[in-house]
Amino acid sequence: MSADDLPGCRMSEDVLMVQREDEAYDMALIEGLRHPRPDIAETCAWVLGQRRTRRAVPALIAVLHERPNEVDVHVAAVLALGHIGDPAAFPALVEAVHSGAVRVRRAALRALAELDLDRARLVLREVAEADPSAGVREEARRLLQERGER
Numbered sequence: 001m002s003a004d005d006l007p008g009c010r011m012s013e014d015v016l017m018v019q020r021e022d023e024a025y026d027m028a029l030i031e032g033l034r035h036p037r038p039d040i041a042e043t044c045a046w047v048l049g050q051r052r053t054r055r056a057v058p059a060l061i062a063v064l065h066e067r068p069n070e071v072d073v074h075v076a077a078v079l080a081l082g083h084i085g086d087p088a089a090f091p092a093l094v095e096a097v098h099s100g101a102v103r104v105r106r107a108a109l110r111a112l113a114e115l116d117l118d119r120a121r122l123v124l125r126e127v128a129e130a131d132p133s134a135g136v137r138e139e140a141r142r143l144l145q146e147r148g149e150r
Helices: 009-032 038-051 054-066 071-084 087-099 102-115 117-130 134-146
Strands: none
Touching (some): 009 038, 038 071, 054 087, 102 117
């Protein structure tokens, strides 16, 4: 008698194979964050966010420090962090709100609001009042207003 003859064993093997393939795919995407071409790193960040790949959080945070002049990659990374929803990303997103390019700061505000609105409210209020960019201030106000605050 083989494992295939036992009820449910073949399905379990199939599920394990798919899980291994998913893990390999996720690891390839994480590795892709370090690709020298920014468009590839940006796409990898976006896909990791869509897949909500929690194991990618440290690598996505590292992107914010290791690719300092690649705004599109940073935007994709901060949005991915928001989609994934891991609270460990909160400090890195706050840092991006205060130190990134305007597009990165606006995306980081959206990611913070998606990640944990209660914790983000203080940051959103502060940015709405004091950010040097009118566009970033407006984004913070819009997010607060959308979520029931005037």
